[in-house]
Amino acid sequence: MTEVFPELADTAEPITFQPTRADGLKRLEQFSARTGRHYARTRNYDFGAARRSNVSGLSPWLRHRLITEEEVLERVLAAHGSSAAEKFIQEVFWRTYFKGWLEQRPSVWSHYQRDLMRALERLERDAALATSFKDAVAGNTGIDCFDHWARELVATGYLHNHARMWFASIWAFTLRLPWQLGADFFLRHLLDGDPASNTLSWRWVGGLHTKGKTYLARPDNIAKYTEGQFRPQGLAAFAEPLTEMTDHMRVPLALPDRLPDTPYLLLLTEEDLSGAALMSSVPAGAIGLSATHGRSPNPIGATAQAFALGAMNDALAPFSQHAETAEDWATSLIKAAKAAGVSTIATAYAPIGPVRSRLDRAEPGLKEAGISVRRVVRTYDAVAWPHAKAGFFGLRKKIPSILSQLNLAT
Known part of the structure; x- marks a missing residue:
């Protein structure tokens, strides 16, 4: 093996993903x-799960907002300034871009859910497809790198970003499996499984996000960026862009900013577990409702489920509460609001995804019970988010302005 970065050859640094804010802050300080x-020089290399000194691994904590993007940006800018840390800052904003983009095109998420159900129904009818799918998720395809990553994902709940792109490309263009099944596999097992980032990344690889532009996994590229660990054979030599009949129209952003002005019940969800810090007063009580099971109609991976539950319990610890898993959020919230003696619920704004869907379904019942919901952005x-209208470049060129508005410019 040729060591491209000999100074990292003996650097064994697996990331321990503990679902607490303290551990997220510790990792941020370390990295x-x-x-x-x-980071700019080594970030594209996947050295393996035991050697993660080249990437931050902060995404599981950021996805649940145990730590926030602003906290990360503030620390990084203090360490390097915006010029030296430009590549890392852009990676933080990719996650922001995907969330803002999906918020303005919610039909992408609803169509993905619909098409996933259709793909799952196909598995019941098509024995050959079912066999190929089972081999893929079990890591039994015979493609060494792909099989390694499939097993790593299930075991650890994490993959290097470059490996995610290679994996998705091989899934769609070499194995020719429905992309929705691959996106679902990721969303069920990733510690940082996020409706926006995951769905739109798979669509980007397939040529749906940027129409006609695909990402092709090439053997030479994989060999280079895994330092020769993998040299896969038989990969697709061409990536025909995926197509869809729907044109997802952009809808205007409608972002409320309604801090509670009366005693309230704080609702914490996996979308933003730092939500208490958004409020201007101490809550009369708190409740945490999990929607992790809503990521997929299939079972959620044990590692991802444990992280999400642990993260929520960590955020609820100051309130001496534990996370609840309930499909009927209205009943749980009405009961908790009555116990706290309040008629207002306040929560951090939830973007498109399972949390948002459950809160939307609960709101009519809450209103009937005389309980209002304040969603704080x-x-x-x-x-x-308003800059995530089209491609990432539109937001990227606004990063200096965004940092300035957030008082983070250096």
Whole structure:
């Protein structure tokens, strides 16, 4: 094996993903010194699960907002400044971009859910497809890198970003499996499984997000960026863009900013577990409702489920509460609001996904019970999301302005 970065050859640094804010902040502090030129030079290399000194691994904590994007950006800018840390800062904003883009095109999520159900129904009818699918998720395709990543994902709940792109490309263009089944496999097992980032990344690989532009996994590229660990054979030599009949129209952003002005019950969800810090007063009580099971009609991976539940319990600990899993959110919220003696519920704004769907379904019942819901939008989202109208470049060129508005410019 040729060591491209000999100084990293003996660096064994697996990331321990503990679902607490303290551990997220600890990882941020550990990695902040490497978010400059070191990150820009090595970030595309997948050295394996035991050697993660080149990537932050902060995404599971950020996905649940145990730590926030602003906290990460503030620490990184203090360590390096915006120029030296440009590549890392852009990666933070990719997640922001995907969330803002999907918020303005919610039909992408609803169509994905519909098409996933159709693909799952196909598995029941098509024995050959079912066999190929089972081999893929079990890591039994005979494609060494793909099989390794499938097993790594299930075992750890994490994959390097480059490996995710290669995996999705092989899934769609070499194995020719429905992309929705692959996106579902990721969403069920990733610790950072996020409706926006996951769905739109798979669509980007397939040529649906940027129409006609696909990502092709090439053997030479995989060999280079895994330092020769993998040299897969038999990969597709061409990636024909996927197509769809629907034109997903952009809808205007409608972002409320309604801080509670009366005693309230704080609702924490896996979308934003730092939601208490958004409020201007101490809540009369708190409740945490899990929607992790709503990521998929299939069972959620044990590792991802445990992280999401642990993260919520960590955020609820100051309130001496534990996370609840309930399909009928209205009943749970009405009961908790009555116990707290309030008629207002406040929660951090939930973007498109399972949490949003459950809260939307609960709201009529809450209204009937005389309970109002205040959905509080973070300033970070309100400032950045409007720039996620088209491609990432539109938001990227606004990053200096966004940082300035957030008082994070250096």
